[in-house]
Amino acid sequence: MTWETLDVVVAGAGPVGLMQACELRLAGLHPLVLERAAEPSTAPKANGLCGRIVDTLDHRGLLARFAESASYSGPFPGFPFGSVPLPFAVLGASPLRGMALPQPDLERLLGDRARELGVEIRRGHELVGLAQDGEAVHADVRGPDGRYRVRTRYLVGCDGARSFVRDAAGIGFSGDTAPDLLRLGHFHAESTAGLFDDVAMEVPGIGPLERGWNRTPRGRVLVTSLRPGVYIVGTYETGGPPAGSGTPMAVGELQDSVERVLGARLPLGEPIWLSRTRGQARLADRYRQGRVLVAGDAAHLFPAGGSSLNVGMLDAVNLGWKLGAIGTRGAPPALLDSYEAERRPVAERTLRHTRAQAALDRATGRDGDALRDLLTELFALEQPLRRLGGLLHGSDTRYGDHAHPLVGRFVPDLKLSTETGHTRVAALLHEANPVLLDLADRPDLRAVAADHHVTVVTARSDDPSADTVLIRPDGYVAFAADGSTVDDLRAVLATWCGTA
Ligand SMILES: Cc1cc2nc3c(=O)[nH]c(=O)nc-3n(C[C@H](O)[C@H](O)[C@H](O)COP(=O)(O)OP(=O)(O)OC[C@H]3O[C@@H](n4cnc5c(N)ncnc54)[C@H](O)[C@@H]3O)c2cc1C
Incomplete structure (x- = not known):
């Protein structure tokens, strides 16, 4: 050992x-x-x-x-x-x-x-x-x-x-665990269906199947395609026979299920992956x-x-x-x-x-x-x-209740003008370091942030709601204020970014 x-x-x-x-x-x-x-x-x-x-x-x-x-x-x-x-x-x-x-x-x-x-x-x-x-x-x-x-x-x-x-x-x-069983398969197909097309597949004897779930009184069949040449097919049945437990899913089991729901089998190519699952x-x-x-x-x-x-x-x-x-x-x-x-x-x-x-x-x-x-x-x-x-x-996610509308929210992708040119917030977080946006040219705040090893960016922005914004590495705003003091910033930095 x-x-x-x-x-x-x-x-x-x-x-x-x-x-x-x-x-x-x-x-x-x-x-x-x-x-x-x-x-x-x-x-x-x-x-x-x-x-x-x-x-x-x-x-x-x-x-x-x-x-x-x-x-x-x-x-x-x-x-x-x-x-x-x-x-x-x-x-x-x-x-x-x-x-x-x-x-x-x-x-x-x-x-x-x-x-x-x-x-x-x-x-x-x-x-x-x-x-x-x-x-x-x-x-x-x-x-x-x-x-x-x-x-x-x-x-x-x-x-x-x-x-x-x-x-x-x-x-x-x-x-x-949901009571109903999903049978699912990915298949090669001569598919020309695009990602957002309405019709996913032409079925002999039935006609066009809509992209997404196709319902009948006996259940529903999913037909969709997210990439050219690959179909995803799934079924839920109302009162169908139980799945063979312990046996791997087979194409025949899926086609039988499709036939019970739709009344026809689908023109499917070689299977890529087959599974049975229940939602949890x-x-x-x-x-x-x-x-x-x-x-x-x-x-x-x-x-x-x-x-x-x-x-x-x-x-x-x-x-x-x-x-x-x-x-x-x-x-x-x-x-x-x-x-x-x-x-x-x-x-x-x-x-x-x-x-x-x-x-x-x-x-x-x-x-x-x-x-x-x-x-x-x-x-x-x-x-x-x-x-x-x-x-x-997930854009409605807000961490905590805060007075300033930006705090606790994912930072907007502000356009920034710095001394060296134009940039945007997303470009500042590649290294996952906390970022202080100094939008009012405040040397006192910059010095505090630098003590805490925070990336400091002095810039002008098109957002007038704050002149100091501290962005956490995950992109959420830890602090935003107009006219903030060094003490305000120190307190926030100690909580989120550690001691100087
Ligand atoms: C059919 C299907 C379709 C789905 N479609 C979507 C979709 O369109 N969009 C979506 O967002 N999600 C979808 N999901 C869900 C998505 O696949 C999962 O949420 C995702 O895989 C979760 O990732 P994970 O890393 O948490 O867990 P997993 O992907 O399950 O990875 C866990 C890993 O841990 C390993 N492991 C387990 N135990 C141990 C151990 N003791 N020691 C070491 N390693 C271990 C496993 O081998 C595995 O590699 C789908 C799931 C299924 C089944």
Whole structure:
């Protein structure tokens, strides 16, 4: 048994664990990532990213690089809310931004980035035991060459829905599993369907199937395509036969299910991936137990698509700089309490709207159709569209109640004029260092910020609401004021950025 002492161990190299490792490394720590699987997963689970995480990738200078691998990146002209369309195009500027990027590509890009930053990722190393005292966490690992133990100051469980870390730390995971079974498959096809086309597939004997969910009294069939040449097909059945337990999903099982619902089989090519799943709505009772924390699917599961990666990867971004501030800047350990205080309510809110979406999806018969028809009318109006767009994007997230309208919110991408030219806020956060925007040329405030190793940018901006803005590494505003004093700024810096 060998011993190592580490800053942070991250369990799991899924999208959240990899994002976590990158953020920890940017914050000056040396994380070790332990991943049970010997090879990266090829399961095309998520079809892409949408919401605030896309703006955060922009802050890190990664947006263009990730977009290169995406079949679409930009504002979404529409999005389903529990199979009710949200026609964002009518607003002119869509409130929801995203990219169509299959999860294996996302994980490859994040893995490359982590390695560039010098993160050590041990594949084929499973976390199998943990214990903690006031000083450290002791983690038992089963690797290809046998078992060993590591000692680490903190351990973050990004180990997915069945999180070993969550269970070993004694954190409950309350919620429920949906009764209805989703059968899902990705198939090669001679598809010419574009990302936002209405018609997804022509079916002999039936005609065109709409993109999205196609309903009959016997259930619903999903047909969609997010990349040329690939179809995604799924079914939910009302009162269908039970799934063969223990046997892998087969094309025939999916086609039989499609036939029971639609009355015809689909012209599908070679399968790429097949699975059965049931939606889950769950939330960790706590996000932290001593020196052990959870993030991503280990902390929350949402019963409708589109939000899991946004919320999960943003957990990692919120936590990374805080552990870094405690580890390298002398920030108070109580800063860590703000992780759960900020992120768990976001997951709670997401759980509410994804539960509502699942209920809307599930509602059957004439009553269900009437509900969806009525909401289709309502959701075409500007106010509900803006509200739901903000909800899905996460742009309505605010950490805490504050007098100044900017504080607690994601910083707007202000255009800035500096001595050396024009820039924008997103370009200042690539290194994930806190940034002080000095918009009134205040040498006294600049000196205080520099003492705390904060990036200081003196500029003129088109936003007149504050002349001093302190931006946290995750892009949220920690402090904004007009005519602030040195003492105001010192107090805020001591809380968020550590001692000078
Ligand atoms: C069919 C499907 C479609 C989806 N579509 C979308 C979508 O469109 N948009 C969206 O946002 N989300 C979607 N999701 C959800 C999304 O895939 C998950 O939210 C995401 O994978 C969560 O990332 P994670 O890193 O938290 O966990 P995971 O991706 O589950 O990664 C956890 C990692 O931890 C490793 N691990 C587990 N235990 C241990 C251990 N003891 N030691 C070491 N390593 C361990 C696992 O091997 C795994 O690599 C979809 C999910 C499914 C199943």
